[in-house]
Amino acid sequence: MNIEGWDITALGAGRVLPVVTAPEPVLSRVGEAVDPTDPQVVALAADLVATMAVSPGCVGLAAPQVGVGMQLFAVDVTNHPKAATVHGAFVLANAVIVEASRWRPGREGCMSVPDLTGDVKRAGRIVVTGELPGSGRKVTITTDAFEARALQHEIDHCNGLLFLDKVSGAHAIYQRKVYL
Amino acid sequence: MTDVHGAELAVTVIGPDRTGIVADVAGALALLGANLTDSTMTRLRGHFAMTLICTAPASATEVEAALLPLSADGQLLVTVRDVGPDESAHNGGLPYLLSVHGADRLGIVAAVTRVVADAGGNITDLSTRLVGPLYLLVAEVDLPEGVPGELAERLAQVADELGIEVNLRPAGADVL
Numbered sequence: 001m002n003i004e005g006w007d008i009t010a011l012g013a014g015r016v017l018p019v020v021t022a023p024e025p026v027l028s029r030v031g032e033a034v035d036p037t038d039p040q041v042v043a044l045a046a047d048l049v050a051t052m053a054v055s056p057g058c059v060g061l062a063a064p065q066v067g068v069g070m071q072l073f074a075v076d077v078t079n080h081p082k083a084a085t086v087h088g089a090f091v092l093a094n095a096v097i098v099e100a101s102r103w104r105p106g107r108e109g110c111m112s113v114p115d116l117t118g119d120v121k122r123a124g125r126i127v128v129t130g131e132l133p134g135s136g137r138k139v140t141i142t143t144d145a146f147e148a149r150a151l152q153h154e155i156d157h158c159n160g161l162l163f164l165d166k167v168s169g170a171h172a173i174y175q176r177k178v179y180l
Numbered sequence: 181m182t183d184v185h186g187a188e189l190a191v192t193v194i195g196p197d198r199t200g201i202v203a204d205v206a207g208a209l210a211l212l213g214a215n216l217t218d219s220t221m222t223r224l225r226g227h228f229a230m231t232l233i234c235t236a237p238a239s240a241t242e243v244e245a246a247l248l249p250l251s252a253d254g255q256l257l258v259t260v261r262d263v264g265p266d267e268s269a270h271n272g273g274l275p276y277l278l279s280v281h282g283a284d285r286l287g288i289v290a291a292v293t294r295v296v297a298d299a300g301g302n303i304t305d306l307s308t309r310l311v312g313p314l315y316l317l318v319a320e321v322d323l324p325e326g327v328p329g330e331l332a333e334r335l336a337q338v339a340d341e342l343g344i345e346v347n348l349r350p351a352g353a354d355v356l
Contacts, residue, residue, distance in 0.1 A: 022314045023283040028345045115311040121352070164281045165347040170305035170318045 003087050005137045011091070014046030016054050017066040019111045022162060026064050027112055031071040031158040036093040036131040041072060045091040045133035048074035052089075058111060060150040062157030065112050071095065072133070073154035075147070082106075082146035092139075095130035095155050097123075106149060108163050109176060119172040120163050122149045186237035189214070190263045191247070195256035197228040205230065205258075208246050213237050228256070233263065273302065273322035275351040278335075282344030284315040291338050292317065292346065299331040300324045315344075320351060 020026060034041045044063060052061040052074050059080060062073035076089035102124035109117040126148045128141045143151065153163065167173055193205055202221060209216055219232030236243050244260040251258045280292050289308060296303060296319075305320040323331065332348045339346040 021312075022281060023344075028282075113314070115314075116309070116316070161347075162281070162345075164316055164318075165279050165345065166349075167277070167279060167318055169277065169351070170307045170320050173307065173309065173316065173318055175309075175311075 001085060001087055003090055003132070003139055003141065005135060005139070006090055006132055007134075008049065008089055008091075010134050011042060011046040011049060014043070014048070014050030016051050017047050019051065019055070019061070019065050020067050021112050021114060022164070024067070024112070026067055026069050027157070027162060028160045029064070029069045030160045031062075031064055031069045034070045034072055034093050035136070036133045037136040041070070041093065042133045044068060044070070044072060045074065045093075048072065048091060049076075049089060052076060055111060059146075060154045061111070062154045064157050064160070071158045073158060075150050075154055077147045077150050080146050082149075084145035085143045085147055087141060087143065087147065091133050092128070092130035092141075093133055095128050095151070095158065097126055097128055097152065097155060098140075099125075099127035100152075101125050102144075105168055107174075108149065108153060110153070110163055112157075113162060113164060115176055116164070117174045117176055118163050118167040119169070120166045121168055122152045124148055126151060128155070186214075186235050187239065188233060188235050188263050188265050189240055189243055190261050191230075191232050191234060191243070192259045193228065193230040193247075193250070193256055195228055195251075197223055197226060201228050201250075201256070202230065204250055205232075205247065208250070209234055209236070209243070212243060212246050214243060270302070270322070273300075273324045273327070275304075276301075276321045276323050276328060277349050277351045278317070278319040278321050279347040280315075280317040280319075280339075280344055282315060282339075282342065283313055284310055285342065288315055288342060288344060289317060291342060292335065293319075295334045295338055296321055296331065299327050299334065301327065301331065321348075 052058045059077045060075040063070040071094045074091045077083040100123035104124045125144045214234040214236035216234045221230040240260045247258045302322045308317045335346045
């Protein structure tokens with residue numbers, strides 16, 4: 001399934017940026033809304049895609065994770081075994097969750113919290129609105145399963161939240177034993 | 181206190197981890213006819229740490245003597261004491277989850293839990309971790325009615341002072 005009007009190649013080639021880790025303060029700040037047609041925002045979108053692509057096991061990357069406090073993130077759950085609906089690799093600006101249902105627990109990790117994973121309850125079906133970098137076109141994305149989880153995780157980053165802020169219990173945090 | 185099952189005892193075992201500690205503890209208790217009820221065991225920075233409650237047809241002194249071989253090599257510390265049945269201090273509150281994270285510094289746990297205690301909140305489960313420069317605390321807290329809003333404000337103040345992040349939210353328990 002493709003997002004109408006989305007062409008990732010129009011972003012151009014991005015740079016691979018270093019990923020910051022907690023307790024870096026930018027990860028806990030609410031990101032600023034961006035102008036999705038701003039060439040700098042488009043360049044950052046390309047950088048997020050490039051950085052995500054070279055990071056093993058990475059299914060999403062938000063601007064705060066590369067040290068930029070902005071409402072922009074990339075997601076790509078293509079070929080992930082837990083995914084159902086898949087929209088491929090895309091970037092959204094100023095994304096907001098407008099509907100959420102089918103809440104389920106699941107284990108997740110984060111490149112910005114490399115040593116831990118945690119159980120977090122997320123909606124298994126969501127409707128998200130946002131803007132595409134480049135065209136600035138407003139889109140509404142309906143998705144489910146793992147793509148829904150990835151989107152919620154990235155939108156949290158854009159709002160200064162980590163999965164640590166949402167874990168489901170005192171013993172729902174785990175030391176990571178296997179690194180991808 | 182003694183009932184038909186015997187005295188209720190609290191046992192703690194702490195020391196360097198090795199294989200077989202749980203089996204040794206449980207085996208010694210079984211030989212005594214002690215019934216292991218609630219227990220928790222984990223490794224804290226590699227140290228074995230176990231706390232359990234058992235009901236035993238024996239005194240704390242007798243159980244401690246039976247567990248003595250465990251600490252014979254001077255590595256493990258084993259303690260046994262009498263406890264009353266169900267000592268939980270239930271404040272009639274609702275369950276909440278508290279996440280705290282930030283750069284490690286002295287006094288995070290002390291400051292945050294003091295605010296919770298002053299609000300009448302009872303911590304029912306807690307774990308903390310230090311991974312690299314990141315300090316993390318997750319606690320389950322029973323909060324009296326009407327307290328959460330005010331407590332969240334006080335926690336936000338403490339978080340500002342310490343330069344850490346604090347998140348208090350209801351613990352949604354789905355009963356199926």
